[in-house]
Amino acid sequence: MRTDASILHADLDAFYASVEQRDDPRLRGRPVIVGAGVVLAASYEAKAYGIRTAMGGGQARRLCPQAVVVPPRMSAYSEASKAVFQVFEDTTPRVEG
Known part of the structure; x- marks a missing residue:
């Protein structure tokens, strides 16, 4: 029996x-x-200045003093x-996360 499988990462x-x-225009x-x-995350605009995830906040602010620093909102x-995973689950019966 042949099955065609696709994997999306x-x-x-x-x-x-x-x-x-998205939440603050x-x-x-x-x-x-x-x-x-x-730094928990950096926008693409911040990454253009060399800012990377896990970098110290002080170093990040030196690289890009005009960056907007926001506190994390984990919820x-x-x-x-969950919304992204719902799209996956609506598309295929098997989703790993």
């Missing part, structure tokens, strides 16, 4: 920062850092993640 890069930009197009002491990220 979804890496939601800059996810926390993207949720922040003033942040769209601006460098956004989620987390102050340690918002959890809800957004």
